[in-house]
Amino acid sequence: MPRKPKFIMPTDEEDALINQGILQDADNPELTDQDFLNAKPASVAVPALAAQRRVRGPQKAPTKKLVSIRLDPDLIDRLKQDGPGWQGRVNDMLRQAIGLTS
Template sequence: MSENTTTKVSDDELKEMESQTDWKALQAKTDAEIQQDIAADPDAHALDADWFQVAQSVVPSSTKKRITIRLDEDIIAYFKREGDGYQSRINDVLKTFVIAKRIQDERSSRSP
């Protein structure tokens, strides 16, 4: 994973930021060159057709319930390495899992 931290900005700040993408260089690349660049990037992860079958946009809940949960130390360490907001990231991973399971269950119940 990248060692960069995530920066939060408002919609207005985002609109004011300049893109750091060299669009001319990107447009000059062939599909094969782009695929090579992706393959060489340790942070890039291919998303296959199965992923897109279950992927959904997740809107954060405005209501969260405070609980106590016991997690393995290596799990906590992994999420904390990514910086502030690790509890929200754990919540996002769990929410994505729940959504994927619901979709899987719905498909199973519709199957003959």
């Protein structure tokens, strides 16, 4: 199962409206090939800003505990077939199996 939903392409009419809106926005013009050729990496254009590293702090109220268990590959493959969120579904299955309800 693909992890991302299929992208829906706009119709020709929708695409024309999008392009018309881009042309009318003087504050945010569409970038040209020349603009891309002249572009600089952020580390060169704004080195002070690019040097800042944002790190997520510790979780204030952990709701889950990280554990490591070994499971058979065919079991993991089957669980992943249902798509993203498989670990949460495993959590729900285990709660049900031992008589805890969420």
